[in-house]
Amino acid sequence: MSVERLEKKATIDLRKKHVGPSCKIFFSHDPIKIVQAKGQYMYDETGQRYLDCINNVAHVGHCHPDVVKAGAQQMELLNTNSRFLHDNLVLYAQRLQATLPDKLSVCYFVNSGSEANDLALRLARQYTGHRDIITLENAYHGHVSSLIDISPYKFHQLSGAELSPFVHVAPSPDVYRGKYRADHPDPAAAYASEVKDIIAKVHTKGRKIAAFIAESLQSCGGQVIPPVGYFQQVAEHIHKAGGVFIADEVQVGFGRVGTNFWAFQLQGADFVPDIVTMGKPIGNGHPMSCVVTTKEVAEAFMSSGMDYFNTFGGNPVSCAIGLAVLDVIVKEDLQGNALHVGRYLANLLEKQKEKHALIGDVRGCGLFVGVELVRDRLKLTPATAEAQEVIYKLKEELILLSADGPHRNVLKFKPPMCFTGEDADLVVEKIDLILTELEEALGLKLPNTVTIENDSKKRKLSTDENGDQYPNSLLHSREGSPRVPQQTKHLKT
Amino acid sequence: MSVERLEKKATIDLRKKHVGPSCKIFFSHDPIKIVQAKGQYMYDETGQRYLDCINNVAHVGHCHPDVVKAGAQQMELLNTNSRFLHDNLVLYAQRLQATLPDKLSVCYFVNSGSEANDLALRLARQYTGHRDIITLENAYHGHVSSLIDISPYKFHQLSGAELSPFVHVAPSPDVYRGKYRADHPDPAAAYASEVKDIIAKVHTKGRKIAAFIAESLQSCGGQVIPPVGYFQQVAEHIHKAGGVFIADEVQVGFGRVGTNFWAFQLQGADFVPDIVTMGKPIGNGHPMSCVVTTKEVAEAFMSSGMDYFNTFGGNPVSCAIGLAVLDVIVKEDLQGNALHVGRYLANLLEKQKEKHALIGDVRGCGLFVGVELVRDRLKLTPATAEAQEVIYKLKEELILLSADGPHRNVLKFKPPMCFTGEDADLVVEKIDLILTELEEALGLKLPNTVTIENDSKKRKLSTDENGDQYPNSLLHSREGSPRVPQQTKHLKT
Numbered sequence: 001m002s003v004e005r006l007e008k009k010a011t012i013d014l015r016k017k018h019v020g021p022s023c024k025i026f027f028s029h030d031p032i033k034i035v036q037a038k039g040q041y042m043y044d045e046t047g048q049r050y051l052d053c054i055n056n057v058a059h060v061g062h063c064h065p066d067v068v069k070a071g072a073q074q075m076e077l078l079n080t081n082s083r084f085l086h087d088n089l090v091l092y093a094q095r096l097q098a099t100l101p102d103k104l105s106v107c108y109f110v111n112s113g114s115e116a117n118d119l120a121l122r123l124a125r126q127y128t129g130h131r132d133i134i135t136l137e138n139a140y141h142g143h144v145s146s147l148i149d150i151s152p153y154k155f156h157q158l159s160g161a162e163l164s165p166f167v168h169v170a171p172s173p174d175v176y177r178g179k180y181r182a183d184h185p186d187p188a189a190a191y192a193s194e195v196k197d198i199i200a201k202v203h204t205k206g207r208k209i210a211a212f213i214a215e216s217l218q219s220c221g222g223q224v225i226p227p228v229g230y231f232q233q234v235a236e237h238i239h240k241a242g243g244v245f246i247a248d249e250v251q252v253g254f255g256r257v258g259t260n261f262w263a264f265q266l267q268g269a270d271f272v273p274d275i276v277t278m279g280k281p282i283g284n285g286h287p288m289s290c291v292v293t294t295k296e297v298a299e300a301f302m303s304s305g306m307d308y309f310n311t312f313g314g315n316p317v318s319c320a321i322g323l324a325v326l327d328v329i330v331k332e333d334l335q336g337n338a339l340h341v342g343r344y345l346a347n348l349l350e351k352q353k354e355k356h357a358l359i360g361d362v363r364g365c366g367l368f369v370g371v372e373l374v375r376d377r378l379k380l381t382p383a384t385a386e387a388q389e390v391i392y393k394l395k396e397e398l399i400l401l402s403a404d405g406p407h408r409n410v411l412k413f414k415p416p417m418c419f420t421g422e423d424a425d426l427v428v429e430k431i432d433l434i435l436t437e438l439e440e441a442l443g444l445k446l447p448n449t450v451t452i453e454n455d456s457k458k459r460k461l462s463t464d465e466n467g468d469q470y471p472n473s474l475l476h477s478r479e480g481s482p483r484v485p486q487q488t489k490h491l492k493t
Numbered sequence: 494m495s496v497e498r499l500e501k502k503a504t505i506d507l508r509k510k511h512v513g514p515s516c517k518i519f520f521s522h523d524p525i526k527i528v529q530a531k532g533q534y535m536y537d538e539t540g541q542r543y544l545d546c547i548n549n550v551a552h553v554g555h556c557h558p559d560v561v562k563a564g565a566q567q568m569e570l571l572n573t574n575s576r577f578l579h580d581n582l583v584l585y586a587q588r589l590q591a592t593l594p595d596k597l598s599v600c601y602f603v604n605s606g607s608e609a610n611d612l613a614l615r616l617a618r619q620y621t622g623h624r625d626i627i628t629l630e631n632a633y634h635g636h637v638s639s640l641i642d643i644s645p646y647k648f649h650q651l652s653g654a655e656l657s658p659f660v661h662v663a664p665s666p667d668v669y670r671g672k673y674r675a676d677h678p679d680p681a682a683a684y685a686s687e688v689k690d691i692i693a694k695v696h697t698k699g700r701k702i703a704a705f706i707a708e709s710l711q712s713c714g715g716q717v718i719p720p721v722g723y724f725q726q727v728a729e730h731i732h733k734a735g736g737v738f739i740a741d742e743v744q745v746g747f748g749r750v751g752t753n754f755w756a757f758q759l760q761g762a763d764f765v766p767d768i769v770t771m772g773k774p775i776g777n778g779h780p781m782s783c784v785v786t787t788k789e790v791a792e793a794f795m796s797s798g799m800d801y802f803n804t805f806g807g808n809p810v811s812c813a814i815g816l817a818v819l820d821v822i823v824k825e826d827l828q829g830n831a832l833h834v835g836r837y838l839a840n841l842l843e844k845q846k847e848k849h850a851l852i853g854d855v856r857g858c859g860l861f862v863g864v865e866l867v868r869d870r871l872k873l874t875p876a877t878a879e880a881q882e883v884i885y886k887l888k889e890e891l892i893l894l895s896a897d898g899p900h901r902n903v904l905k906f907k908p909p910m911c912f913t914g915e916d917a918d919l920v921v922e923k924i925d926l927i928l929t930e931l932e933e934a935l936g937l938k939l940p941n942t943v944t945i946e947n948d949s950k951k952r953k954l955s956t957d958e959n960g961d962q963y964p965n966s967l968l969h970s971r972e973g974s975p976r977v978p979q980q981t982k983h984l985k986t
Contacts, residue, residue: 005580012578018586019575020601020791022801026576033578037571055573057804063569072565076556078530079778080548082512083519085505085526087498093511108513111604111780112805118637143803144611146638157799280804285572287604287780287805298513306650308515310636311550311773312605312780 004045008033026402027395037062040416040423042400051423053401056368056414059254059281060328067284070324074317081311082109088319095326096290099261101272106298108291109314113250113279114142116289119308120246120275121146121211123293127300128242130208134198137172138221138406141213141248150213153220153406166207168198172218173226176361176372177380191226192233199241209243211275216263219251222405223370223412225363231267244297250279250289251368255329256417258339258366266365284325288318334417338366345369345413345424352428356435357446358383369413371431372405375444382407386438393434399427497538501526519895520888530555533909533916535893544916546894549861549907552747552774553821560777563817564810572810575602576802581812588819589783592754594765599791601784602807606743606772607635609782612801613739613768614639614704616786620793621735623701627691630665631714631899634706634741643706646713646899659700661691665711666719669854669865670873684719685726692734702736704768709756712744715898716863716905718856724760737790743772743782744861748822749910751832751859759858777818781811827910831859838862838906838917845921849928850939851876862906864924865898868937875900879931886927892920 006014011033015025025031032050036043039061042050052058060067074088082089093107110116125131133150135141140153148154149164163169171179173191180187199209212234218224235245252263253276260266264273274297279289301308312318329335346364349371353359360374360383373383373390387403390411394401404412411431415423439445499507504526508518518524525543529536532554535543545551553560567581575582586600603609618624626643628634633646641647642657656662664672666684673680692702705727711717728738745756746769753759757766767790772782794801805811822828839857842864846852853867853876866876866883880896883904887894897905904924908916932938 005584008578011580011583014583014587015578018583018590018598018600019807020599020801021795022791022797022799023575023601023807024800024802025578031578034573035571035579037573042571042573042577058573062573063571065569068565068568071568072561075561075564076558078528078535078556080527080530080535080551080555082516084535085501085508085518085524086528087504090504090507090511091498094507097511105511106513107511108516112608112803114803115605115607115637122638122641143801144608144637144639145615148615148799154799158797285805285808285810287808287811298515302514304515304651306515306641306647307517308513308636309517310605310607312778314512314516315778315780317778318780 004033004035008045026400027392032395040419048398051399051426053399053413053415053419053423053427055400055416056251056256057280057285058416059256059284060325060332060334061416061418062285064284064324064328066328066331067286067321067324070320071286071317074320077316079315079317081309082314083309086316086319088316088323089314092314092319092322095323096292099326100276100292103272103294104276104292106293106295108293108308108310109318110289110291110310111287111312112142112289113248113277114144114147115310115313116250116277116279116291117141117213117246117248118144118146119291120213120248120277120293121150123275123291123297123301124211124244124246126304127297128208128210128244130210130242132166132168132202132207132209134168134170134195134209134212134238134243136214136218136221137169138218138224139172139213139215140220141215142250168202170195170198170212172221172224173230174218174222174224175227176363177222178224188227188229189233191230192237195234196237199237203241209238209241211244211246212238213246213248215248215251216266217252217257217365217368219368219412219414220404222372222407222410223364223368225365226267228267231264231273232271235271235273244274246275246277247273248277250277251414253278254281254325255335256281256338256366256368256414258335258342261335263365263368282325283318283321286318286321287312288322329417332418335366337419338417341419341421341424342366342369344421345419345428348424348428352432352435355432355446357439357444358386358435364413367413367415367417367419370405371411371413373409373411382409384409386442387411389438390431390434394427394430397430399430401427497526497528501538519893520885525888533912541891544892544919546892546906546908546912546916546920548893548909549744549749550773550778551909552749552777553818553825553827554909554911555778557777557817557821559821559824560779560814560817563813564779567810567813570809572808574802574804575807579809579812581809581816582807585807585812585815588816589771589785592819593769593785596765596787597769597785599786599788601786601801601803602811603782603784603803604780604805605635605782606741606770607637607640608803608806609743609770609772609784610634610706610739610741611637611639612784613706613741613770613786614643616768616784616790616794617704617737617739619797620790621701621703621737623703623735625659625661625695625700625702627661627663627688627702627705627731627736629663629707629711629714631711631717632665632706632708633713634708635743661695663688663691663705665714665717666723667711667715667717668720669856670715681720681722682726684723685730688727689730692730696734702731702734704737704739705731706739706741708741708744709759710745710750710858710861712861712905712907713897715865715900715903716857716861718858719760721760724757724766725764728764728766737767739768739770740766741770743770744907746771747774747818748828749774749831749859749861749907751828751835754828756858756861775818776811776814779811779814780805781815783815822910825911828859830912831910834912834914834917835859835862837914838912838921841917841921845925845928848925848939850932850937851879851928857906860906860908860910860912863898864904864906866902866904875902877902879935880904882931883924883927887920887923890923892923894920
């Protein structure tokens with residue numbers, strides 16, 4: 001197969017004709033045609049090389065030869081469904097299990113993060129006999145009907161969206177912009193208490209909670225790092241209500257956070273979810289995914305009497321690819337790389353924050369980093385247009401980055417795990433130049449912010465856009481409770 | 494990767510430990526370990542060769558070298574999401590579209606039949622602004638929450654299953670065992686009229702129909718071939734109610750029916766669904782799938798304001814594989830093979846019906862054939878245990894076949910499309926021997942049935958298990974209305 005078969009214009013025209021217009025493309029006014037990729041680099045039809053800072057699906061690097069080889073060899077040999085015994089399936093289940101706490105021992109193999117989260121809801125409902133779900137503000141859990149319902153990130157796009165009666169939305173545990181911030185004495189408890197209040201309200205309506213579901217770190221929601229202890233306390237409330245805790249690792253699992261293999265483990269060894277869902281990076285681009293749960297939940301699901309069959313799920317090719325991805329993560333110490341390069345990248349970005357008024361917050365773990373742009377560090381006015389400008393200018397510099405979050409003002413770093421220090425240098429250098437230009441054009445300066453940071457006592461309370469008074473997070477960014485990771489401490493790198 | 498890495502017992506033990514117990518295996522008392530496959534043959538760990546009569550997913554033959562090569566080459570080059578332009582995506586969309594009526598011009602690429610059917614429901618609901626769905630008795634449309642609701646085949650497995658208030662179940666258009674049979678003057682109109690009645694009832698409740706969904710030929714439901722004209726008349730009723738017609742081709746598309754590329758086309762050129770969903774055979778085992786609809790439906794979906802993004806859907810590897818599958822179907826004339834070998838197989842089975850009392854009906858199109866086993870040709874008492882016995886005995890003869898339908902008494906043929914006349918000879922020869930033995934053991938004979946068939950005037954009306962009098966379908970099997978395909982004419986081969 002040749003690398004390019006059509007002129008770019010012909011590709012665009014055919015796409016307009018035959019591909020659903022809801023399927024959006026990056027840089028729609030001047031989209032990129034990518035024809036090849038390797039490691040952390042993508043190549044367009046003219047041979048131009050882009051640095052890829054966004055594709056967390058190409059986890060161990062685009063087109064990793066070990067993964068390609070494992071897939072190709074197994075495709076030649078056998079690809080069939082899981083109604084026949086096959087070693088790849090059971091060896092892969094065993095290997096995945098070994099990365100998780102012991103009680104998470106039973107796997108269901110499916111084809112996508114959406115299928116995984118939908119199955120998680122089915123497991124939770126069957127196990128608990130309850131129906132209602134608590135989800136987080138700005139959460140995204142997938143594109144099938146049952147998940148749009150629990151994904152405020154999606155259903156808020158609908159004109160006239162109505163919340164399903166069985167879905168309850170808790171505040172996002174965002175200590176930068178959320179309801180309880182870094183200056184709060186115990187944001188973890190405060191956010192968990194919001195979940196407790198929801199449970200109480202649900203009970204007064206005679207309804208019952210099947211599950212609390214959360215991405216271990218919110219990605220589309222704005223690269224949000226929940227305060228340590230939040231999941232434990234939520235789990236306590238949820239378990240008391242007879243529900244289960246679902247940790248959605250679709251975006252952030254498989255070593256990306258550097259210190260741990262799974263992002264829920266950032267909360268501490270005392271936290272174990274009842275169900276974990278996986279996705280994107282699991283097959284380095286191959287359509288596959290997995291749900292892992294406890295024996296108790298799995299047995300309750302079976303006792304319903306309904307079989308579970310997934311035509312493609314757990315086929316020998318997918319499992320061979322899954323095994324190869326796990327092998328490469330170990331062989332190339334990609335979790336270690338995420339830790340070190342992530343720390344390096346975060347430090348570079350922290351320095352940019354000291355220099356650029358537009359950078360309100362830098363947060364992240366390993367190679368999952370968010371840079372929140374604001375027009376005003378006190379009011380936290382989202383710098384949405386500026387974030388878009390950064391993305392577009394970076395594209396001109398052959399760097400792929402994206403902006404997300406409810407205000408689309410958070411620059412999202414989630415590159416392939418082979419991302420290097422030099423790559424970090426390059427992207428931060430370009431961001432520095434773009435922000436400098438932008439700030440000059442806007443007449444934005446960093447007047448006293450640095451001073452303020454160093455001398456918080458001089459500062460006054462500011463007024464947010466809703467007119468409420470609140471202490472700016474910067475004011476207290478060195479004063480949080482010991483369990484509260486401060487903004488800079490979010491950088492678990 | 495070596496072909497076998499564990500002893501069979503170790504594989505079984507690990508599976509019990511780490512794979513969801515709801516995921517059932519074939520022949521659970523003595524499951525088969527398959528390590529390799531080629532064409533229509535599968536090989537176990539001892540090298541024994543099984544003839545595969547059931548894997549419609551391995552559509553162009555297990556591990557077809559052209560498909561493997563296309564997948565492997567593209568995996569080496571690039572595998573990323575559809576937010577970048579890529580020729581494979583648009584060329585594949587164009588090629589798929591060319592197999593369909595012109596008005597079905599817009600594609601959405603997803604990862605499984607379940608994702609496809611769920612998206613079809615979302616499209617239908619957004620386009621119509623309605624919510625309710627009419628589905629068929631014994632239908633199976635997938636495993637995600639929204640589809641369990643519309644799959645009686647699944648939700649009847651649940652103890653205490655409750656029908657969702659927005660789901661309405663119409664009788665399966667089964668002219669052998671259903672409400673209106675081959676002797677009815679116009680079963681197509683009669684079954685369609687049932688749908689019309691449901692619509693009227695739904696309207697009296699103040700509800701509105703978003704869609705009618707049906708497999709073009711019911712597979713799990715018992716290899717049911719709807720009478721010609723049924724879909725047209727249903728579509729008329731549904732359109733009048735403001736709903737759309739969804740044809741689910743997940744099991745039966747891509748030339749399997751022999752005379753046509755799509756099974757809905759068996760209804761005639763005057764029938765065009767509003768949405769078509771694809772799945773299983775589309776990638777010869779690779780996890781991929783597609784929804785195709787009209788420009789109007791696609792534009793209405795976009796106007797909701799919600800983007801549609803599917804991480805793996807339409808990636809360059811999946812599309813390369815999809816293109817290769819289409820190429821092989823043409824190059825090897827597999828649709829033609831389905832037509833000819835299907836006809837040959839059906840004729841062999843028809844002869845068995847003349848010989849074996851247990852065979853109540855033989856029906857099918859191309860390489861999609863059902864043999865319904867009954868204990869009594871007049872009462873149609875399902876021969877469920879006997880069907881299981883046939884399946885188990887065939888396994889001993891190294892032939893893989895399955896039994897399905899609401900009574901699990903329909904032998905289901907849906908082999909890879911490279912199935913040959915010799916393969917058909919072999920399986921039918923073995924079935925002949927097994928049925929002979931079974932009938933001897935049961936003391937079952939074919940007393941006058943053949944005579945009856947040849948001299949229907951001698952026959953009396955019989956009494957079915959509910960005590961109702963009805964004319965046995967055999968009685969009138971040569972007397973249906975011209976639009977009603979008779980049982981033997983169902984063999985559109």
